[in-house]
Amino acid sequence: MKKLMYMAMMLLAGQSAIATNVEGMRVWTGPEHTRAVFDLSDDADYKLFELDNPPRVVIDLNQATLTESLTIKNNKDIKKVRFSSEPGKVRIVLDLHQSLKPKSFLLKPTGEYGHRLVVDLNRAAKPQVKSVASVTQSNRDVIVAIDAGHGGEDPGAIGAAGTHEKDITLNVANQLAKKINAKPGMKALIIREGDYYIKHRKRFEKARKHNADLFVSIHADAFHSRKVNGASVYILSQRGASSEAAKWLAESENKSDQIGGVVIEDKQDMLSKVLYDLSQNAALEESHKAAKSVHAALKQVVKLHGQGFGQANFLVLKSPDVPSMLVETGYISNPNDEKKLKDPKHVDKLTRQIADGIRNYFYQSPPPNTWIAAQAKSKKHIVQSGDTLSDIASRHGTSMAAIKSINNKSSDQLMIGEVLYLPNEP
Known part of the structure; x- marks a missing residue:
């Protein structure tokens, strides 16, 4: 025995x-x-x-x-x-x-x-030397940090046809960057440039390091129901999600650091936390303005999920001083959305509207010392019934081309109530 x-x-x-x-x-x-x-x-x-x-x-x-x-x-x-x-x-x-x-x-x-x-x-980090002049230079471009969600070890959501969210977001981010760079007074900063993972904190830290004026995180998530579809814009909420979908998405996205392989080291003393919260509250006000502007532009031409606007506790949006938003470009779990997000024409339309919304926000709340701030101080004209672009240009002693350039217009068509920024003439 x-x-x-x-x-x-x-x-x-x-x-x-x-x-x-x-x-x-x-x-x-x-x-x-x-x-x-x-x-x-x-x-x-x-x-x-x-x-x-x-x-x-x-x-x-x-x-x-x-x-x-x-x-x-x-x-x-x-x-x-x-x-x-x-x-x-x-x-x-x-x-x-x-x-x-x-x-x-x-x-x-x-x-x-x-x-x-x-x-x-x-690799050894290369030291960056910044002068006060470079940070506060007048007539500078506004910097828009564009973050493609997931990457590398973390594929994100996977569609019915096998599409990886990380590939969709990188393509959308690159196309959006092109639209941003094409607009006068604006410059894009790509956060994730290839197929690798960046932990949440490093994403907004890179935006801060480059003095970004706005942080935009791009996603194409999944939901437990394949019927859910449409685009949405989200901002940070520290008091709970605004909907079931917002809560689901935040919980899903916040797990990315575990999947991507990150050791969490988050220690803050009380004073640091208070200062952080005060700074973040100010950024949240601007985040709301920026997200609402993008939401208004998107709903003109893109199918939205419900109201298309929400709040949730997304870790990637927790920059203490950079206004931030998360754009769900669609639900990759929905076969139709998955197909559209792989369609270059749809992506072009989608990114054009996001870029227009961002531009409109900056004209409403221009950062100091920027080219857009200088334009925002210039004369404005509110389009009335019977106005034409040539009449407005003649009346204000400028050219149609100059008005179209400042307002990023591709046609001569006007809408009643539209606000046109007029160039400052010498």
């Missing part, structure tokens, strides 16, 4: 020491670091260390086996990956093109992902 118990205990001990399988490797490269993600069958005991001449990072996993070959091609940071396996141990070597600072951590299963070992290879 004792012998049987001993054998059973040994068998259990052997099972507890079953090797963790290294099931594959994925690599994402961004502007600040390259991330290598190793998929594991279970938790892992590992050690990471660096070697020089040539630079490389070594990862030893104990009680592990390698079930898939690891390969990498054409990466700017990792030259190649080598590996060896012996009973109870796997060694992975990342040969680097240059010395990089590694940071590693394990992630528990979340969403569609299981256990993961994440290795970030960080």
